[in-house]
Amino acid sequence: MNIYKFKYFSLDAIKSLKRNSTTTIFSVTTIAAAFFINGLFLLFLLSIGISFGTISTDNGAMKEMIIILRCFEVAIFIVLPIAAVFLIVNAIKMVMFSRRSEISIMKFIGATDWFIRWPFIIEGGVIGIAGAFIGNLSLFFIYSFIYTKAMEFAPEFNLVRPTFITNVMLFPFGIAGVFIGFIGSIIALRKFLNV
Numbered sequence: 001m002n003i004y005k006f007k008y009f010s011l012d013a014i015k016s017l018k019r020n021s022t023t024t025i026f027s028v029t030t031i032a033a034a035f036f037i038n039g040l041f042l043l044f045l046l047s048i049g050i051s052f053g054t055i056s057t058d059n060g061a062m063k064e065m066i067i068i069l070r071c072f073e074v075a076i077f078i079v080l081p082i083a084a085v086f087l088i089v090n091a092i093k094m095v096m097f098s099r100r101s102e103i104s105i106m107k108f109i110g111a112t113d114w115f116i117r118w119p120f121i122i123e124g125g126v127i128g129i130a131g132a133f134i135g136n137l138s139l140f141f142i143y144s145f146i147y148t149k150a151m152e153f154a155p156e157f158n159l160v161r162p163t164f165i166t167n168v169m170l171f172p173f174g175i176a177g178v179f180i181g182f183i184g185s186i187i188a189l190r191k192f193l194n195v
Helices: 003-019 021-054 060-098 100-108 113-153 163-193
Strands: none
Touching (some): 003 021, 003 113, 060 163
């Protein structure tokens, strides 16, 4: 794909995001909530690992609780991104439904399926990365507040520092957001263009 086609597809995706602003805001907010919850559980488990790693625990019940919490975290990491993909699929389907006559005209005059797909794929990627960024930003501010209050009342706890969110978690969250957006768009488009 050359730069002019990419520019055309990107402009079309941005126009579609503006045109369907309610759906866009809902999708971005939902993805942000999914990344926020995932990040919060990740920070919680890392803090538990740090705190209990420094304390020698011979208590078997404490070790079992940590294992249960880690299993719960794995389940959250699996369920929430899948839910985010389904939300992007529904958002892209609504956009495609509103543009169905335009898409059918494009198909009648000979547009390939990929020419029709690219604006929607870029739109899903933008929704995913915006949701990941907003989720990470809100996680940083809320966790920073929790961290300062926890250090005031219980300085003996070893918690993960808030800079971990911006230094370590931001890039993987962004990549995951783009990936979730692309996957959701491709699923929605495959079902719509095969009809």
